[in-house]
Amino acid sequence: MEEGTYKSPGHCEGTDRDYDALQWDTREDCEVRQILDRVADKWSLLVIALLDRHTLRFTELRRKIDGISQRMLTVTLRQLERDGLVERTVYPVVPPRVEYALTPLGATLHDTIQALVTWTEGHQNEIAAARAAYDAREAAEAQARPPEHTRV
Amino acid sequence: MEEGTYKSPGHCEGTDRDYDALQWDTREDCEVRQILDRVADKWSLLVIALLDRHTLRFTELRRKIDGISQRMLTVTLRQLERDGLVERTVYPVVPPRVEYALTPLGATLHDTIQALVTWTEGHQNEIAAARAAYDAREAAEAQARPPEHTRV
DNA sequence: CGGAATCCTGCCTGATACTG
DNA sequence: CAGTATCAGGCAGGATTCCG
Numbered sequence: 001m002e003e004g005t006y007k008s009p010g011h012c013e014g015t016d017r018d019y020d021a022l023q024w025d026t027r028e029d030c031e032v033r034q035i036l037d038r039v040a041d042k043w044s045l046l047v048i049a050l051l052d053r054h055t056l057r058f059t060e061l062r063r064k065i066d067g068i069s070q071r072m073l074t075v076t077l078r079q080l081e082r083d084g085l086v087e088r089t090v091y092p093v094v095p096p097r098v099e100y101a102l103t104p105l106g107a108t109l110h111d112t113i114q115a116l117v118t119w120t121e122g123h124q125n126e127i128a129a130a131r132a133a134y135d136a137r138e139a140a141e142a143q144a145r146p147p148e149h150t151r152v
Numbered sequence: 153m154e155e156g157t158y159k160s161p162g163h164c165e166g167t168d169r170d171y172d173a174l175q176w177d178t179r180e181d182c183e184v185r186q187i188l189d190r191v192a193d194k195w196s197l198l199v200i201a202l203l204d205r206h207t208l209r210f211t212e213l214r215r216k217i218d219g220i221s222q223r224m225l226t227v228t229l230r231q232l233e234r235d236g237l238v239e240r241t242v243y244p245v246v247p248p249r250v251e252y253a254l255t256p257l258g259a260t261l262h263d264t265i266q267a268l269v270t271w272t273e274g275h276q277n278e279i280a281a282a283r284a285a286y287d288a289r290e291a292a293e294a295q296a297r298p299p300e301h302t303r304v
Numbered sequence: 305c306g307g308a309a310t311c312c313t314g315c316c317t318g319a320t321a322c323t324g
Numbered sequence: 325c326a327g328t329a330t331c332a333g334g335c336a337g338g339a340t341t342c343c344g
Contacts, residue, residue, distance in 0.1 A: 033218075035272045035279055040197045042189050058306055066185075069338050074307060084282025096305050096344075105278055112264075112271045117184075119264045120191060124183045126257055130236025210326055221317050226327065247325045248324075 038083060039109065043068055043076040048106060048113050051086065055101035085109060190235060191261065195220055195228040200258060200265050203238065207253035237261060 038044055046065050050056060056064070062073055077100060080086035085106035091097040102110055190196055198217050202208060208216070214225055229252060232238035237258035243249040254262055 031276050031280060032269075032272050035276055036197065036269065037194050039268060039272060040192050040194055042192050045188065045192045062306095070307075071339085072337065075337090082283050082286040083279045084286070085279075090306095094305095096307085098306060105275065105282070108275070109271060112267050115264050115267060116191065117188065119261060120184050120187045123257065123260070124187055127187055127235045127237075128183060130257070131234055134234040134236070219317090222327080223318095224316070242326090245325095248327080250326060 035083070038079060039113075041076070043072055044080060045113055045116070047073075047076055047080060047100075048085065048102070048110050049117055051100060051102045051106070052110060052114070053102075055089075055099040058098050058100070061100065080106070187235070190231060191265075193228070195224055196232060197265055197268070199225075199228055199232060199252075200237065200254070200262055201269055203252060203254045203258070204262060204266070205254075207241075207251040210250055210252070213252065232258070 043065070046068075047061060050061060050064055058073070058077075061077075062068065062070060065073065068076075077086060077088065081088050084103055087101050087103050087106075089099045089101070091099070195217070198220075199213060202213060202216055210225070210229075213229075214220065214222060217225070220228075229238060229240065233240050236255055239253050239255050239258075241251045241253070243251070
């Protein structure tokens with residue numbers, strides 16, 4: 001990331017204006033897709049969710065977000081900071097102390113993200129059931145299905 | 153992906169019960185994290201957002217979601233179907249016709265996701281401004297910063 | 305403690321060919 | 325059309341090391 005290098009994964013030069021309903025994907029300033037990719041990021045979402053009002057230190061975040069590598073936490077925090085969603089405060093003390101907190105903008109996003117978390121918590125049982133049903137169906141079909149050209 | 157192989161990226165055996173505030177990350181049935189990773193997926197989010205009431209065919213989704221590979225669309229749709237969020241209907245006609253639509257459960261998720269999309273659309277300018285400010289600050293610091301051990 | 309730098313692996317994309 | 329299969333190439337991300 002040199003400086004302001006938007007690599008723009010989405011093309012942006014999408015000239016297909018035959019969209020009738022929704023197609024904010026590529027067009028519509030094109031930035032929406034880019035921001036959405038950031039916001040809809042696995043790690044970003046967790047960081048935003050955790051920074052609900054209390055500030056957290058780097059290691060605290062690392063510990064709370066099980067499975068994240070220190071590199072990805074760094075990268076994620078930098079991105080969120082650049083996007084103006086998270087504020088990074090460095091205290092020039094002997095053991096370095098860096099605290100992260102949501103900016104006012106980040107706080108508004110937190111509400112939305114929290115809704116997503118709440119939804120997930122409230123529907124995990126239904127999803128688990130759907131998965132079980134799907135897997136059972138799959139297994140049954142695999143059973144009944146003749147081994148077309150399964151070989152071996 | 154053999155059949156029901158939950159590889160469980162999150163450990164689940166997290167025994168650190170020193171969490172005081174939020175730590176739904178690893179514990180709390182542990183499934184929340186897994187589902188959240190699915191829901192907070194770049195492609196899943198776009199698919200759900202696009203399937204707002206109208207059903208869409210495979211190719212239609214592919215065309216609307218610029219940048220997605222056919223493989224990832226297939227994978228994403230399968231996962232969403234397994235999670236009971238998307239329903240896949242196959243019409244046994246000569247040119248195969250497969251339609252995807254949100255299930256009732258998926259529709260409830262759509263509302264939440266739509267809120268995220270709306271937030272993004274409504275704040276893209278602020279984010280763009282924050283990025284510009286951040287980049288300018290970075291550039292200024294890089295300018296003023298002495299080339300410590302830059303070599304060459 | 306909070307990173308930055310490096311290496312290295314694995315997944316994703318993109319292209320192509322083949323089914324039903 | 326709606327996939328599945330395969331291979332090449334790139335890059336995102338994990339693990340490790342070292343520095344302020």
